[in-house]
Amino acid sequence: MSLDLGVDAVQLTEDLVNIESVSGNEQEIADAVEAALCELDHLEVQRFGHTIVARTQHGHAERVVIAGHIDTVPLNANLPARRDEQALHGLGTCDMKGGVAIALRLAATLPVTNRDVTYLFYECEEVEAERNGLQLLSQSHPDLLQADFAILMEPSDGIVEAGCQGTLRVDVRVKGVRAHSARSWTGVNAIHGAADVLARLNAYEPRRPVIDGLEYHEGLNAVFISGGVAGNVLPDECVVSVNYRFAPDRSVDEAYAHMREVFDGFDIELSDSAPAAMPGLSVPAAAAFVEAVGGRANPKFGWTDVARFSGLGIPAVNFGPGDPHLAHKQDEFVPLDQITTVERQLRSWLGGDA
């Protein structure tokens, strides 16, 4: 399958969607993207696994990364793509082949830009971090990611989403003493002891700090609970797994320290964490970008790969077509006018004809 970058971005989105590329199965789409980009003289193209980097080398003082992942979540009877008057429907339309199509169109049609651009198309964003193409590249070739600013074309309804909240998970462990349930007064029921953990969660008031003008919204939620030995035994252990989503003014360490306060008196253990990313809208390149694409920015509540750029010291935002709430849903779609608008805004910002 070959890709024609001469078609419009809506058609190109449809063409990309119709190349199935569930995580781990990106060979075909990566081959097509690589082949199409290699035909463009103004780009230096490199490939690592199924991750492709294409860079302009105009010698500008400023460089921007425009990035998108080429994989999707698993098939759910939602291919091939289906287009109606308003939208394109199907797996990956929203998350995020609309954004990938725009980036490819910009790469193909802007031989001259007002800042250097590093286009990045990467694999395995929808699966574990160790397979994530952006993560792998940041470890093996961090130089290729160097830039003043990064735009991750994740669905954001065509409005800049800045920063992202961090996330961690702790296991809160409640202990008891086993006993036969026919003589329950001889034991201590660990599930009953978890009432205090749940009461603290119910009483918790999440913070809503304002950072760089954006109001974040934290959350503290039990995501798993388990306990039990047998139908006639008082259990001696109950584990509540709690997910804390924290605003970018807290580090993982600070967030974990907060968990120790909240669950003071219980045995807690950190099972998973990912740092937040500051919105970085005070950085000139970022502020100028927001100004250029409409002047509005929203906080990003979910965690995205912008945090990886943030970890490399590169301010980054999410900006792409599609409603982020539709990501991973069977009936995901992308509005056609958002594809067109986002492409026009980026084209203009890069110095092309609007």
Next chain:
Amino acid sequence: MSLDLGVDAVQLTEDLVNIESVSGNEQEIADAVEAALCELDHLEVQRFGHTIVARTQHGHAERVVIAGHIDTVPLNANLPARRDEQALHGLGTCDMKGGVAIALRLAATLPVTNRDVTYLFYECEEVEAERNGLQLLSQSHPDLLQADFAILMEPSDGIVEAGCQGTLRVDVRVKGVRAHSARSWTGVNAIHGAADVLARLNAYEPRRPVIDGLEYHEGLNAVFISGGVAGNVLPDECVVSVNYRFAPDRSVDEAYAHMREVFDGFDIELSDSAPAAMPGLSVPAAAAFVEAVGGRANPKFGWTDVARFSGLGIPAVNFGPGDPHLAHKQDEFVPLDQITTVERQLRSWLGGDA
């Protein structure tokens, strides 16, 4: 392997323990019991699967069942039997080959008794009810179980335990609305909702009714809890499995109605139940038996097969050597003097020489 019923009850207990008979593997012990009983002219012996019934037919007005299960819980590196000065140690010593040995000794050495006796040795007491030899016999040959009174030789520390508490399990289901944990305010967390269920359990005051002079002690306990969809999702369901142990003055229906009151407002479902058994100590045969073996009786908190006799309209008690709290423990044992005392008491009650 053959059994010599001429040895004393302690030695016979040891011999029975050394025939491994984990539930489902009772062939060998049942063969030995059947062969030994068939040599006794005063008994009418029948076998059903690995359950053996041996009856005297003296024509007395009164008949008593003396019953014991011949299976054990699984091996736990606790065979063969080991004897010291005070006790016999090993799998099945307490639960309940001491009681089985006494019953076999009575069967072998009392050709004449003052009431007719139905000796019952049955399989699969330690596993699901559908395999229980007593349950199967009560369905296929209820006439063979007809009696005025039944003694189940389960370990009771040599003191009569009368009646037994009933048990039921309900699943209390708490509903919520899924949401991504990064935007938790858009959902309803079902695990957090379970706080109310646990609070009701913690606030619950179990009844301690006195029935036939015995004080029972109810209990209401969560035995399982589960909920959770993924590490980043607010769960839409949390299920708390609650075990209610209820005194013999309540039927299963009454106990379930009580659960509906306690968990009013929640969706509950009955998953399991077994009725209680009234102590029945006001029945003359039972009262006379208690008088004959020391005049003391305790309430039985756990559920045992006495409830099956109760269901057939036959008053029944637990009475056997061994501490009931040691049943199913790796280090179970039976005190030698309890074997001797219980045998002597039963022998005397049946009209033999004390």
